Structure formats: structure tokens, C-alpha cells
Amino acid sequence: MTIAALEALTFGLGRLAEAVGGAGHRLCLLTGDRAVYRHELAHLTPEALAALDIVDVDTFDESACAAALAAVPDLRGLVNSTDTWSVPGADLAAKLGLPGPDPAAVRLLRDKSRVRTLLHERGLSRGRALTVPADPADPSNPAHASAASAASAAAEILREIGLPAVLKDSAGTSSRNVWPVRDEQQLHAALAEAAQRAFAGRLFAEPFFSGPVYSAETLSWEGETRLLGVLSRQMSPEPSVREEAAAFPVAFPAPELGLLQDWVGRVLATAGHDTGFAHVEFVLTTEGPELVEINRRIGGALVGEALCRALGTNVYEAMVDTALGRRPALLDSPVDASSGPATGFVLVYPDRRGTLTGWTGLDTLSAFPGSPEWYPTALPGRRVEHLDDQRGCTGIVLAEAATAELALHRALSAAGSVRPVVAADDEG
Secondary structure: OEEEEEOOOOOOHHHHHHHHHHOOOEEEEEEOOHHHHHHHHHOOOHHHHHOEEEEEOOOOOHHHHHHHHHOOOOEEEEEOOOOOOHHHHHHHHHHOOOOOOOHHHHHHHOOHHHHHHHHHHOOOOOOOOEEOOOOOOOOOOOOOOOHHHHHHHHHHHHHHOOOOEEEEEOOOOOOOOEEEEOOHHHHHHHHHHHOOOOOOOOEEEEEOOOOOEEEEEEEEEOOEEEEEEEEEEEEOOOOOOOEEEEEEOOOOOHHHHHHHHHHHHHHHHHHOOOOEEEEEEEEEEOOEEEEEEEEOOOOOOOHHHHHHHHHOOOOHHHHHHHHOOOOOHHHHOOOOOOOOOEEEEEEEOOOOOEEEEEEEOHHHHHHOOOOOEEEEOOOOOOEEOOOOOHHHOOEEEEEEEOOHHHHHHHHHHHHOOOEEEEEOHHHO
16 A cells, blocks of 8 residues: 655655555655755665655645545555645545544644644743734735834734744744844834745744753654653854754753653643644743744654664654554654664854855765764755755754764764855855
8 A cells, every 4th residue: 555745854755765665555755846855865775765656746736736646546644744734734634534633733733823822821831922913904915014003013012922022923934934032123123024024824923931942752642642852952043043953862850851741741732733743842941841833743854863863763654653543653662762872963054145056074074973974955056045044054964972962062063064165146
């Protein structure tokens, strides 16, 4: 039988294909741009390659995707591991009678403002969300604001949310359209900038929670949740909001880890996520964890790879189990995040806009401890426009060690030798 995937994360396709093939099935990837998976496709094992079919289709066209899926022989499950395609994926699974999440629950999780409000109402967050109203004179742009309406929005944010605050897109991804604001000047500047942006959802404001950022990597089945481990996340200095580095698994003391397990279970249950992987970003404040957002998928970048190495198993097998509507074996497995090597990875950004022509330092990575590996996210010739969020990332350096702390040190050291070479416009 066949399991289909409606797009996938940039990394992890090889692991997924191995999991599907190991279960005796075929994987059919529906994609609108197979170049996204160039690194994964170039490194597939012969077994994974033999189990993979690729269908080129406009994945933003739900009717085209439905027709493509209807043509897949013996289709038994649909994997949906991205935020962008989570809602259409849930809708397609329901229409085709395949195992899958409740589309209404998926729509809730894709709306960060609704999740924040719900958690606040249930006593799981100290902060509430405030939708920033659009100017009725321009309904085509959800963030548009005239001078008068912008002033009114700023006043309401100050009154209802206070400062510091965060303004962001309710359905944003990759840290796009996020503005931390600490004073009134920054607030007005953020509202003015937001007025020029297109949004996937709508603009809203919420309190800024101070503390280090982590993510809980979880797996659930019918309301039962297992915390697989916690990932550290190093963010850029403000006002940028891009992710710089991460490491897994963070060695929390047992009592604190138990509290996080309880907290994340209650958060996911309240938000309606009862089955499958979840990547739950949170700030560990002086008063306990505060949610940043919930992604109903395995973590992005190299989180899936980090999980596989730390747990000593291919965690994508649980994705296959879930897609087939059966309890994941990983949920009952005795493995823990200390059974394999810890990993740290660093995202490599250029220092200016322009055209990427390559990198220096890749040939020196083998000289560093931790067996550093290079995972490119961009090809030479790509135009680099965005430096303040993850869209500017050109590649990732991953390293291993016995602990997440040591792995991160090794990854930072190795990544420091890699420099993206960017040709500025006036150099062309």
C-alpha cells in the first residue's frame, strides 16, 4: 500500500522514506517544487529511493491535490508535516476517508491568537491576545492602517496588553512578520511596518514574556502525550527574531522535566491536539513556562534528525503509524533522549543582502570535533532578501557530543568558520 505526503519539511524526507519502506509500503510525495528537497534526494539510501515516488503538482491547489491523491494506487494514509499545508492536508484526509486530525482542531492550532486566548481563559497563560483591527477603508490588507486607525490600535494595545509586547501574524511561519516592542516608539514603528506587509492570517498583539526559549518535542495518541525531550533555542538579538542555534536534549533536573511534561500535556489537550507529533515552543519565565506557539508536526530545521540520533531510532516510523491510524510504537518504547548522541546545530546567515555565490570554510569542517555536517538550505545564485528571519538562512552546521551543551559548543565553533559569500547588487 501507499502513504502520501503533502509536501514535507526541508530535512527528514530520507528518514520518512526509510520508515515507509521499512514497513513494506511506498511513499508518494506531492510537491510543487522538488528542488526544496535537493539535499535529501541527493542523499537517499538505495532502499529509501526505491520506496519513493514523486508527483509534481500545485500543492496550493486543493482540487489538483485531491485528483493526484485519487490516482495514487492503494492509498492508505496521508502525512502532513508542515504548517503551511496542515489545514488543506486535514481537509483532504477527511474527504478521502483517510486517518487524520479533526480539520477544526487543525484550524484552531493554525491561529496563534485563538490559541493564546483559549489558554488564557483556561488559566494556562498569563497573557491574552488582542487582534489589531484592519482599516475598513482597505479590507484587502489585514494589517493596513491609516494614521488615525494606527494611533487607535496603538492606544488599545497599550491599554489592553501593555509593554513590552509582541506583534505578529496569527498564521505566520519562519518568524516572519514578528515585532517585539518595548516602548511606544517601537510600537508605532511596528504598526507602520505591518501596514506594508501581506499576512497569512491577521495581525495581533500579546505580552512579551522574558526568558530563554525552548521547544518541547512531543508525541501523542488519543490524548496521551509523551515528552520526547526539550530543545534549546538561541534567538537573535532584538529587533530581529530569527533563530540562531539549537541543541537537543536539554538536561533539565527530573522534577522540572516532570513539571514540563505535565504542562505541555495540559496545553496540548486544551488546544485540541490529541494525536501525532507536536513542536511546542515556550518561554521559561520566572513564573514558569509560557507558550509561544504550537506546531502540530515534528520540529523544523534539524529537529527530526536530532530526535532520531538522541533516541537511537527512526522517529519517522511514528509518523507512519499515525498516518495509518494506529498507535505509534514509539509512544511505548523504553528509549529515552539520553540513549544516543546529543546534537547542536547552528543556522548560517549572510551579513548582507545580495546574490549568494557560495561559502568559504566548508572544507575545514572536518578539522573540528563532533563530526560536523553541512546541510545547505540555499543554492548559489539565490537572491538573499531577508536577514531578520529564517528566510535568510543559507545552511545549517550540525555537530554531536555526549551532552547538548557540548554539542552546541562544537557546532558554534565549526559554524564560525563558515561564511556565506554574497555579491551585492553593485558588484554585479
